Amino acid sequence: MRRISIFILFAASIVTAASAQDIIMPVNLDKLAAKASETTEVTLNGRTLQLAAKFMNDEDDQEARELVKKLKGVYVRSFEFDRPGEYSEADVESVRSQLKSPIWEKVVNVRSKRQGENAEIYFRTDNSDQIMGLVVIAADPKELTIVNIDGPLDPSDLDKLGGEFGVPHVEAQRMPRGAKGGAR
Amino acid sequence: MRSPKPLSSYVSGEALGRDRKADRVKTDGAGFEQLVREHQSMVFSIAYRFLHDRAVAEELAQDAFLKLYHQMGQMESAEHVKFWLRRVIAHRAMDHARCVHRRREVALDDVQEPVSPVDSRDPLLERGLRKLVASLPEEARMIVVLRYEEDMEPHEIAQTLSIPVATVKSRLRRTLVLLRGKAQRLIGETVR
Amino acid sequence: MTDMEKQLKNALRRCDPPAGFAERILAQVAVAEAKPVRPATRTPWRWPVLRWVAIPTLAALLVLGFWYRGYQQQREEAAGRAARQQVMLALRITGTRLRMAKAKVKAAEGGAEKAENTL
Numbered sequence: 297m298r299r300i301s302i303f304i305l306f307a308a309s310i311v312t313a314a315s316a317q318d319i320i321m322p323v324n325l326d327k328l329a330a331k332a333s334e335t336t337e338v339t340l341n342g343r344t345l346q347l348a349a350k351f352m353n354d355e356d357d358q359e360a361r362e363l364v365k366k367l368k369g370v371y372v373r374s375f376e377f378d379r380p381g382e383y384s385e386a387d388v389e390s391v392r393s394q395l396k397s398p399i400w401e402k403v404v405n406v407r408s409k410r411q412g413e414n415a416e417i418y419f420r421t422d423n424s425d426q427i428m429g430l431v432v433i434a435a436d437p438k439e440l441t442i443v444n445i446d447g448p449l450d451p452s453d454l455d456k457l458g459g460e461f462g463v464p465h466v467e468a469q470r471m472p473r474g475a476k477g478g479a480r
Numbered sequence: 481m482r483s484p485k486p487l488s489s490y491v492s493g494e495a496l497g498r499d500r501k502a503d504r505v506k507t508d509g510a511g512f513e514q515l516v517r518e519h520q521s522m523v524f525s526i527a528y529r530f531l532h533d534r535a536v537a538e539e540l541a542q543d544a545f546l547k548l549y550h551q552m553g554q555m556e557s558a559e560h561v562k563f564w565l566r567r568v569i570a571h572r573a574m575d576h577a578r579c580v581h582r583r584r585e586v587a588l589d590d591v592q593e594p595v596s597p598v599d600s601r602d603p604l605l606e607r608g609l610r611k612l613v614a615s616l617p618e619e620a621r622m623i624v625v626l627r628y629e630e631d632m633e634p635h636e637i638a639q640t641l642s643i644p645v646a647t648v649k650s651r652l653r654r655t656l657v658l659l660r661g662k663a664q665r666l667i668g669e670t671v672r
Numbered sequence: 673m674t675d676m677e678k679q680l681k682n683a684l685r686r687c688d689p690p691a692g693f694a695e696r697i698l699a700q701v702a703v704a705e706a707k708p709v710r711p712a713t714r715t716p717w718r719w720p721v722l723r724w725v726a727i728p729t730l731a732a733l734l735v736l737g738f739w740y741r742g743y744q745q746q747r748e749e750a751a752g753r754a755a756r757q758q759v760m761l762a763l764r765i766t767g768t769r770l771r772m773a774k775a776k777v778k779a780a781e782g783g784a785e786k787a788e789n790t791l
Contacts (some may be wrong), residue, residue, distance in 0.1 A: 327696055334751065336761070338757060338758050338761060338765075340755065340759060340762065340763040343734040344755050345755075345759065347751065347752045347755050348752060348756040348758070348759045350752055351749075351752040351753050351755070352759070357756075357760075360759070360760065360763060363763075364759055364763075367710075370759065370762045370763075372761075372762045372765055372766070374765060387776075393753035404773050404777060406773060406776040406780055408776065413776070415769070415772060415773035415776050417770070417773055430766075432755050432766060432769045432773070434769045434772065434773065441765065441769055443762070443765060443766045443769060445766065454770070470705065509701070509705075512701070513694070513698055516694045516697055516698065517694050519689075520689050520693055520694050521686045521687070521688055521689065522686060523689075524687070524688070524689035524693065525685075525686040525687050528687060529684050529687075534690070535748065538689060538690055538693065541689060542693070542696065542697055542700075545697050546700065546701070549701055605679060605683075606679065606682055606683035606684075609679055609680060609683040609684075610683050610684070613680070613683070613684065624680065625684060626683070628677065628680040628683075628684045629681075629684040629685065629686060631681075647751045656676065656677070659676065659680070660676050663676065663679075672740070
């Protein structure tokens with residue numbers, strides 16, 4: 297099976313990443329790479345992000361650089377499969393279960409039962425309601441993507457995430473605390 | 481298995497129609513070093529974009545430069561050196577691909593992707609395109625690499641690969657159609 | 673040039689060889705250029721013999737030494753640039769997913785509104 301994998305391993309940073317990041321990418325997720333036709337894995341801890349920021353000197357990089365400089369970690373696991381059913385709900389649940397603690401708030405939850413697509417966005421906030429972490433879970437029949445960004449984010453940063461790096465702007469719509477789910 | 485062509489067959493100053501007296505290449509060590517630094521990206525990139533194997537690309541590129549070192553006395557001009565290097569690395573890369581007899585698997589499992597000077601605007605699409613290019617047959621793949629990486633015109637590609645210009649043009653046309661269709665399926669958008 | 677061709681140019685743009693590539697070639701050439709030792713028939717340890725062995729060897733060691741220092745520096749630069757590319761890729765993926773989630777929210781809201789209007 298053809299597989300594209302982009303894998304960055306900084307040996308020391310893996311250990312520190314496991315201890316520093318709030319969300320742990322479970323081992324069963326890594327096993328999905330064996331079944332995926334295309335795998336993207338990005339594991340960047342704070343030290344590596346600071347190193348990367350030193351080399352983001354182009355004019356186009358400035359906003360990304362300002363964002364990246366304050367982050368503690370960026371973790372991406374993205375899998376594409378040739379057929380539906382190559383990953384299970386349990387694989388995704390192993391990440392979701394870590395987001396059930398009160399410090400995490402689900403702000404977007406979109407499910408399409410007909411198409412089998414599911415998109416969830418979680419924020420972690422501190423006492424002053426500042427966003428300190430973001431998790432995106434995008435589960436399609438043949439694609440699974442989990443993104444964890446650890447570090448302070450402003451709403452304008454979210455706009456930039458969805459806008460400045462080559463795609464249209466996204467306004468993050470925060471749900472009131474206590475509201476269940478989102479658009480279904 | 482086809483054996484590699486002798487390197488002497490790659491050298492053809494007359495084919496370029498250049499004035500032999502103009503722009504002589506310095507054959508001393510400093511001249512060679514200058515040529516290495518000037519063309520290292522070109523030679524490595526052609527091999528790497530074609531083979532998607534960093535270690536082999538480096539090996540073939542080093543080999544090409546070491547051969548150049550021993551052939552410096554035969555170089556007519558700076559243009560000749562460039563043509564010679566492109567031709568050598570293109571043929572060597574294609575010979576290597578044929579000798580290995582395996583389908584190009586785009587396994588970018590290098591720890592580091594080679595550094596490109598310009599940041600991409602759409603890394604996902606570009607990665608997909610590189611994968612599609614890597615799946616092409618050897619000759620079509622090298623034509624695409626020389627056309628879009630080296631900005632070479634069809635007649636230059638034809639000289640480099642020793643094939644007719646009409647073949648280069650028709651292969652290029654068909655390959656673009658093929659890549660466009662596959663790229664559309666890849667990204668789900670219309671690609672002009 | 674069509675968009676497709678522009679994307680191909682971007683995807684296939686030249687990339688730098690591994691750090692120290694040029695230095696490794698030059699080092700190989702320098703070592704190859706070192707003259708062979710001629711054994712003296714009468715006094716093998718005389719200075720002229722040693723000179724023709726030691727000087728090219730020292731030169732090669734110096735070249736390797738300079739190369740190694742430059743190699744280390746270039747390695748760090750390469751690591752930094754690679755990290756930057758991965759950061760941009762990660763941000764790009766995140767942006768794509770956020771955009772898709774937004775599109776789904778809008779589609780769902782549009783469906784809900786349509787359902788309300790038909791009631």
